[in-house]
Amino acid sequence: QVQLVQSGGGLVQPGGSLGLSCVASRVTFSLYDGAWYRQPPGKQRTLVARVTSDGRTEYADSVKGRFTISRDNGNNTMYLQLNSLKPEDTAIYYCFAEHKQFTQLRAWGQGTQVTVSS
Numbered sequence: 001q002v003q004l005v006q007s008g009g010g011l012v013q014p015g016g017s018l019g020l021s022c023v024a025s026r027v028t029f030s031l032y033d034g035a036w037y038r039q040p041p042g043k044q045r046t047l048v049a050r051v052t053s054d055g056r057t058e059y060a061d062s063v064k065g066r067f068t069i070s071r072d073n074g075n076n077t078m079y080l081q082l083n084s085l086k087p088e089d090t091a092i093y094y095c096f097a098e099h100k101q102f103t104q105l106r107a108w109g110q111g112t113q114v115t116v117s118s
Contacts, residue, residue: 002027002107004095009112012085016116020080022095022109030073032105033098036080038091038114045094049080053100063089085116 008020024032035050049059049069057069068081078095092111099105 002032002097002099002105004097004107004109006093006095006109006112009093009114011115011117013118014086014116016085017081017083018085018114020082020093020095020112020114022078022080022097024076024078024097027076027097027105029071029076029078029097031099031101033100034069034071034078035096035098036069036078037094037096038089039094039111040088040091043091048093051078082114085114087116090114090116 003025005023012018030053033052036048037045038048039045047060048063049067051057051069051071066084071078091114093114094111095109097107
């Protein structure tokens with residue numbers, strides 16, 4: 001079963017940048033679609049960006065042009081680069097992976113806090 005471990009995040013001023021990483025273990029990561037979600041305080045978890053097993057990407061309108069999702073299958077790692085951060089980007093960020101064929105094989109990372117504040 002896939003396991004995901006996140007790193008990165010923290011406190012940053014508006015306009016700043018952060019990078020998040022998500023390492024998958026016990027799997028051939030190239031067989032998995034990946035995504036990043038976020039959950040602001042008191043709100044539902046929503047999709048931020050996704051990257052398919054073959055590298056196609058998709059973004060929420062609120063982060064287009066500011067965030068970049070990428071993956072390194074050789075190192076079983078997925079990334080989210082967050083630029084031009086705004087206070088409304090404050091949330092817990094979660095990575096997610098799902099097998100491209102056997103969708104019951106899925107997992108969430110443990111979550112990491114991103115706080116944008118002056």
